[in-house]
Amino acid sequence: AQRVTQPEKLLSVFKGAPVELKCNYSYSGSPELFWYVQYSRQRLQLLLRHISRESIKGFTADLNKGETSFHLKKPFAQEEDSAMYYCALSPLTGGFKTIFGAGTRLFVKA
């Protein structure tokens, strides 16, 4: 069964500190992984996707197939990074339902 687990509901860090938002997945086939961000009372926006291997707003995420993880990282957190972050999995084969994790609220303190 498809599953996306974000173990932390809330993550609080100081400005300038490194941040890592954890995401683990369970899927028997070949997945595509995404991170979405939702700033306060705004729409969800696609932050980055594994396939493009990009860095957006200083965030990166590496797919580790051995550990089935797709953690989101940023070396120096900024106050404007405070938001809700969702990890999502989309099957590349054998289905088309994208599954979202429960989300992690990141709070960056001044």
Next chain:
Amino acid sequence: DTAVSQTPKYLVTQMGNDKSIKCEQNLGHDTMYWYKQDSKKFLKIMFSYNNKELIINETVPNRFSPKSPDKAHLNLHINSLELGDSAVYFCASSQDLGRHYGYTFGSGTRLTVV
């Protein structure tokens, strides 16, 4: 030039009423979705249409009925509203079933049932 637009943005209504939420996308995407975000911010898929055909229909009460007149529109009608229906409803669209490019979301409709 909004890509996925939902109306209304806010909806406050009494229990037992019937209401509709509209969604339109101008991205040329083939697939549209309705998601429900509860008070704990958990996102749950409700429905998905691909080229006007229903392809995802999760365990949702029959009071919820989606309608897709064309691939650019996906509306959600809710009958006999209940307190538990209070949530934020997000519309989204994607190309290639969201496999490679992810979803584009609307700004959400905050439904409050009193």
